Amino acid sequence: MAAVLLALTAYGPAHADTDSWAGYNNQQDALDVTSRFKIDPSTGQLAPSIGGTSNSSTAADDPNQYLADTHCRADGPDTKDPGCDALECPATATNSEAGTPVIWKEAPKAITNPGWTDWIPVSGPTCLYDPQPENVLANIAARILTDFQQLPVNPGTLEAQPFPHTLKGGPTNFYTTTAEQGFDVTILGQAVHLTATPANYTYTFGDGGTLGPTPVAGYSIPEADWLTNQTRTSHTYTETGNYQATLTTAFTGTYSVNNGPPLPINGTLNLTTPAKTIHVWKTERALVADTCQQNPNSWGCPGAKTD
Structure with a gap:
């Protein structure tokens, strides 16, 4: 919000006040x-x-x-x-x-x-x-904004499916686990309750691609859908390699003084998760005569020699 106007009362004698503010x-x-x-x-x-x-x-x-x-x-x-x-x-x-x-x-x-x-x-x-x-x-x-931005708010975690390995050209589903958090502190001798609420998210996928800010936190999907389900927070890597993905969450806040009404805080707290390494692999196909059980040295079998 752009401005917070506060009205309070105090005992005192009634008198004329020439101050144009009052x-x-x-x-x-x-x-x-x-x-x-x-x-x-x-x-x-x-x-x-x-x-x-x-x-x-x-x-x-x-x-x-x-x-x-x-x-x-x-x-x-x-x-x-x-x-x-x-x-x-x-x-x-x-x-x-x-x-x-x-x-x-x-x-x-x-x-x-x-x-x-x-x-x-x-x-x-x-x-x-x-x-x-x-x-x-x-x-x-x-x-209050300075106090809010110094709170030990948990930024949550960035999750990826599949992880840690994903496939080039296939969708990788990203989502976060962050949640609303409350804190009780003392400010200027007053008991103040602050609430930090995740408002929007910015996904950085490590290959130059980004998503956000968006209000979508994403969600987990069944393993059977990992390679086929394109969610609103999915990303497709076009090259193999190792990429550092992060998530930045913008938290908005409210504060309540001595059990008073919750007042909005003018500003946000932006927190970024630790980087998560995504290993992007490619797939290859070939026709083989034997299964790995029949011939452990067949192409593509664990331990098979490669050229």
Whole structure:
């Protein structure tokens, strides 16, 4: 996505603000960060978003904006979620200060400065740990792509049928075993769950041929079909030799802060499998008088002498 706009609330006295970035929504004592920040798609860093708008070329794919409501209201300004009273947010090993109970909410981005009736609870109550909770999501969003690209994601394996030997002029079926993976990490003192999902694949066959990017991961086929079944990820080698085949998978990601809603990550993680050597052989045919059982030295038999 081209931009991530984040809305949060924080307690504080109502006052006039001449900063053109800042705006106050219809909730009393709530700071709307939606008008302050967006993520630069080329750098992954925070950039000012005057008035909270962006042009069509940088519009986010996610149609919603999100709010961590520190008032912990579920359905309106006078209705407090009973779970907020029961929820305790004590200091932890990574957070020396107690946290704040919040209710995660969402509203369509089409609504400018949503009022309390526009926000829809999506998860919570949960704890948010930060001395300035109005800034924590924006700060995490500014670095989340870097954290995502440092995850120990398993690139999966590249499989080939037949393997390790295949035939010149015949189809060789390639496929991958990669899968979605989840990780729990701590970022800026917050519990963050990241999910890496394979989105597309680029096959490099070693002889100059490539396939992709394609959303097709391929699949295993029965041995009886190896030399006859041309799949969507098959490749035909036209020359004998040994070729180094690889697969590059592009992973997209989402992240959830303190059990909040999953937010899309702007960017991908591209991982390439170790090279797999494909030995391409050719076939020859000849008429013989005897079977290998009758004459072990017949042409084509194991151990037979060749000219």
